[in-house]
Amino acid sequence: MTSLSSSTLTTTGNGLDRSGTSAEGTGSGRPKKSPVLSAVKSVAKHVLLIAAGLLMLYPLLWMAVSSLRPNDLIFRQPGLWLKTLHVQNYSEGWTALAQPFGRYLLNSAIVVIGAIVGNLVSCSLAAYAFARLRFKGRKIWFAIMLLTIMLPVHVVVVPQYILFSQLGWVNTFWPLVLPKFLATDAFFVFLMVQFIRGIPRDLDEAARIDGCGHLKIFWHVILPLMLPALATTAIFTFIWTWNDFFTALIYLTSPDMFTVPVALRSFIDSTGGSNWGAMFAMSIVSLLPVFFAFLFGQKFLIKGISTTGIK
């Protein structure tokens, strides 16, 4: 797990040679590569990558730019330059729905914070048990935990809905938050298990000899050392919960409870999907938190994804 960041960008010195090697054609064989040729190849590679990257980001950039254009120009300008700033889209979008958009941001924030706290607490407890404690049935529970990672949510969603509606929880945040306190996002349990396995056992054994119980070892030894895994979990939980549409669509029925994705969806209904300027403006508003989470949490996101393959 830790090998990733250390080797990320260390080889800039001979970077050219190496990339040249891997891109070398089949014919010419090994004898002394010409530095000019490999430099040309390297430049070509970067040009292609930058072009591909621009193509990838173009839709996003275009949406950002279009959110500042009047509606009629959105339909006529594929370019990324702006002549005037039509900031009205933002004020229009903010008030276009039943509630001001701030309400939806607040709702999303409540759900996201609940989900993060829930995942951090419940997943770390379970992970400590799986990684460090010996108890009967550990292997079987662990296998079940791994299997639940792959379980489609649809096979449980109907009875869950019935359960939560009988508890009177439809149109509350409970169905979105409570499961997180019960470690239902099992990939985070797995991620944390992987991480704890990398922490030397000597540390908790020493603590045990000093007379610490498991709760103390967990709290004073393991948790502080697994901060990177906790950060990874928090950031992924943030992004996924922020983006979660399906659960919110099912459980949240009145506009004052809507989270951002459901609110965005109701734009299509309320404007007939025609007020693109306002829709884009609020879409950008809804993407910004994810974008910043990405910006500041990249290191954790990339580590998390390459160790567990969580999407």
Next chain:
Amino acid sequence: MSVVGELNSLRRPKGAKKGEKEESPDNKAGYLFLAPWLIGLFLITIGPMLASLYLSFTDYNLIQPPEWIGLDNFHRMLGDSRLLNSLKVTFTYVFVSVPLQLALALLIALVLDRGMRGLAFYRSVFYLPSLLGSSVAIAILWRQIFGTSGLVNQVLGHLGVQSPPGWISNPDTALSTIILLHVWTFGSPMIIFLAGLRQIPRMYYEAAEVDGAGTLTRFSKITLPLLSPIIFFNLVLQIIGAFQSFTQAFIVSGGSGGPSDSTMFYTLYLYQKGFGQFDMGYASALAWLLLVIIAAFTVINFIAAKYWVFYDD
């Protein structure tokens, strides 16, 4: 080790580590720490699974109590042409978008492999869409981009194409736009490929080069076999994920799965039955069929893996 690798290794019993002295078992502590997860497992996962299995044999609309109808829901499926169509749409989506996405992810990962200048920058650029791709905002963007007067058609217009098609209003092209959206989010498998590529010892390539192996030979004899567990892992997870796609089709089609059911993903149909018409028995039967399909694909994948996945250990 990945989730899939871990599952794989659970099948083969590891040599019993007798060297480790049996400590006193922590049964009580173990179950205490596991308690939240266990409660969740039974209350939020296994309980509802069993309930949904039961409901799949009933007719239930949330108001009247469930009525046992035996296999009727499953018989009904056979004659449900919209369901069969949604299966066709979903299979097409899975079979086209997953290989395309993984191929692109692998290609870019190979280009970005070790020693690449600006790796961190490129990795971020290619990864970002996969974080945003599942959001409603991006689905709304896609709706515009491929709308009749959307971005794509503006560009085509500038290139002189007369009356380009209305991509999402045309049943022949609507699904392709969602496939493209999925392919666009190749960043996360790419990251996994990059991590896998880094594990391949450099000296293998150097040795092969000394033996005169060309790029293609090195790729097919070293990279592919050593990367095969990672490819397998990505394949399994992406297939499972793709079968469950929902948001994009929902938003792009305005919740209808249209035009002419051409974007009626399986999960969208399930949603309409369960939460649109409150046909909960039928929706549960659909959910179990989905589980069976996904499980079947996963098992087939694991069986097929014996023939092409190369484990180093």
